[in-house]
Amino acid sequence: MGQEKSCKTIGSPVDNSDVVQAVVRKTPPADYTLMIDSFSFLLEMLDKTNAESYSSKIFEASGYNWKLHLYPRGDVNRNGLGFISFYTSIHNSSALPLRWQINANIELFVYDQIRGEYLVFQDVSGEAIRLDEMKKEWGTAQLLDLKIFHDPTNGFLLDDKCAFGVEILAKRYSGRGEYLPLPVNIFSTYTWKVVKYSQSEKLIYSDVFVMGNLNWKLVLFPNGYQIQEGKSISLSLMSAHEDTNFRIYAEYKLRIKNQMNGKDLERTANHLFSYCDFDRGWPAFHSLDDIKDSSKGYLVKDTLIVEAEVTRISTVNDLSSK
The missing domain is CATH 2.60.210.10 (Apoptosis, Tumor Necrosis Factor Receptor Associated Protein 2; Chain A)
Structure with a gap:
């Protein structure tokens, strides 16, 4: 998935048993990118619609349908206040086989516009994330501290623009057995x-x-x-x-x-x-x-x-x- 460097453990994941780590790489996310032309407009839109998060359109990756969910002020219900919270979830799980499960390697991306590289978040164990009827999404409530995100020298929010993304490699569950x-x-x-x-x-x-x-x-x-x-x-x-x-x-x-x-x-x-x-x-x-x-x-x-x-x-x- 491209050259990576610089590794550290950060964030507060969906499941407390998960640990999220960040690495840096040059290549963009292969599956889906969320580009925001005006971060301030996103906040305004959410305020006017009484929403805490923005959900992407449905996209396909590894044979499944997914969505991205961005909390620009943090997911308060999951201890994300003061952070960017970011998740991906399986969409339309009712169409999947009975007792479905998906084992997926998931990477979340934030683009550094100054250096032309991406900060990539993934499970620290390197093992696939198991999604099922009880756990339909994965991500972190504390992706980035908002102070770090808003600091223009870090390149994540520049001229009110920012970009996020995801890469998903999932093993298809056939339901056979x-x-x-x-x-x-x-x-x-x-x-x-x-x-x-x-x-x-x-x-x-x-x-x-x-x-x-x-x-x-x-x-x-x-x-x-x-x-x-x-x-x-x-x-x-x-x-x-x-x-x-x-x-x-x-x-x-x-x-x-x-x-x-x-x-x-x-x-x-x-x-x-x-x-x-x-x-x-x-x-x-x-x-x-x-x-x-x-x-x-x-x-x-x-x-x-x-x-x-x-x-x-x-x-x-x-x-x-x-």
Whole structure:
């Protein structure tokens, strides 16, 4: 940002944890300059409008909209009486993403018209200033002592003219992120009657059903899956979420109902479902010999009854929609 020299700590910043330092450099502010042709007219205008400060027009810097705020007699409410107070603030924060924050390196400028150089004020730590919904501006209530400012030998106010400016280098906050909430208990059950079981295809799906405001399906291999083919019935729960970028944690039970004595076959699982890992179950849920044995009570009149019960669920949400 140009050659700098002469450093000292001065001023009273917006946040008491901030410390403001001043350096001198030749290059002008890159983002915005406030040139005042008549300082006395500025004071007159503020007096006539019952205002303490002058706010600049909106300007863009680092992808955000900002304003400058100049208190030519000092910001009394922030211990700035007898000083020039000067701030910059983010404008129209309501248009920013939820829980927005901006990390910005901010430099405030006062022009020395005699030497053709600028007195530049910045955070002494050299770290970026964090702005958010609670802190929308940065600056100092004690930028310059008014005696120093009015002394013509210092060059800040010359022939009633003066100039201020700002330079802002901000890291754009995208608002992207995710939020993993605590799971909620839902205890929701879906029942699927698989009729004509013996005539079923190799792979069958249930209709889409809703649990926890999410879409699901049951996946059944009536004659077993891969190495379990001909040995075991294979059963799993599948997310039918349409988004390609989702995370859903679920605790659930799958069961095959015993239609004779109520002694159901039940298995319990938990899984973090995603687009690439969208189903979870058991290749060997239970022996096919038992399932097909009509005396066991699982397959009655060639109908198998399968239940899915989701007990707890947590959906990973985008931060912008939380």
